[in-house]
Amino acid sequence: NAGVTQTPKFQVLKTGQSMTLQCAQDMNHNSMYWYRQDPGMGLRLIYYSASEGTTDKGEVPNGYNVSRLNKREFSLRLESAAPSQTSVYFCASSVGTVGEQFFGPGTRLTVL
Amino acid sequence: DAKTTQPTSMDCAEGRAANLPCNHSTISGNEYVYWYRQIHSQGPQYIIHGLKNNETNEMASLIITEDRKSSTLILPHATLRDTAVYYCIVSRVKAAGNKLTFGGGTRVLVKP
Numbered sequence: 738n739a740g741v742t743q744t745p746k747f748q749v750l751k752t753g754q755s756m757t758l759q760c761a762q763d764m765n766h767n768s769m770y771w772y773r774q775d776p777g778m779g780l781r782l783i784y785y786s787a788s789e790g791t792t793d794k795g796e797v798p799n800g801y802n803v804s805r806l807n808k809r810e811f812s813l814r815l816e817s818a819a820p821s822q823t824s825v826y827f828c829a830s831s832v833g834t835v836g837e838q839f840f841g842p843g844t845r846l847t848v849l
Numbered sequence: 850d851a852k853t854t855q856p857t858s859m860d861c862a863e864g865r866a867a868n869l870p871c872n873h874s875t876i877s878g879n880e881y882v883y884w885y886r887q888i889h890s891q892g893p894q895y896i897i898h899g900l901k902n903n904e905t906n907e908m909a910s911l912i913i914t915e916d917r918k919s920s921t922l923i924l925p926h927a928t929l930r931d932t933a934v935y936y937c938i939v940s941r942v943k944a945a946g947n948k949l950t951f952g953g954g955t956r957v958l959v960k961p
Binding site for chain 1: 881890891892893894895898936947948949950951952953954
């Protein structure tokens with residue numbers, strides 16, 4: 738099993754550009770999450786999906802949209818990137834509402 | 850969800866037990882205590898979680914006080930590879946997914 742995979746690993750954008758971060762898991766997990774981590778800080782939840790077909794806002798959703806494409810895939814879209822969105826983005830998944838979340842390797846995004 | 854308080858940093862000797870404290874004095878009865886760690890800039894790694902009873906797995910032990918206001922993560926024989934930032938998280942079980950709130954964590958340095 739590959740676990741949680743994220744693409745791309747690195748990305749540089751100019752202010753105002755858009756892009757989609759991809760996340761996929763092969764563990765048949767129900768719940769998926771997107772976090773961001775700014776330098777020297779802990780992770781903050783952007784959006785999550787408790788199950789296929791549902792999504793909900795986390796702590797810092799402004800400037801982002803998500804799509805739970807199917808049970809495996811959960812994408813994060815930046816419609817108009819801003820320098821404040823420079824961060825490392827982590828995707829995670831879990832079987833259900835209690836227990837371990839498995840994290841991907843992260844996408845390092847720089848917005849100039 | 851209840852807030853947690855952890856030391857900013859601590860050192861421990863290789864081969865010795867590492868005891869990481871966490872204060873969560875406002876924890877509610879239906880909130881779990883989770884521990885994750887993050888090595889360098891990798892995605893966080895789940896260590897252990899518990900509700901009321903002490904828990905042990907192949908990585909660590911979790912000791913929760915009887916009043917549940919604090920807990921201690923014990924790494925029984927620290928190795929250099931245990932150098933990481935350790936996060937103590939309190940999270941309520943919700944039907945809509947397990948949202949984790951990461952604070953600053955404890956930066957643990959294992960020394961030879």
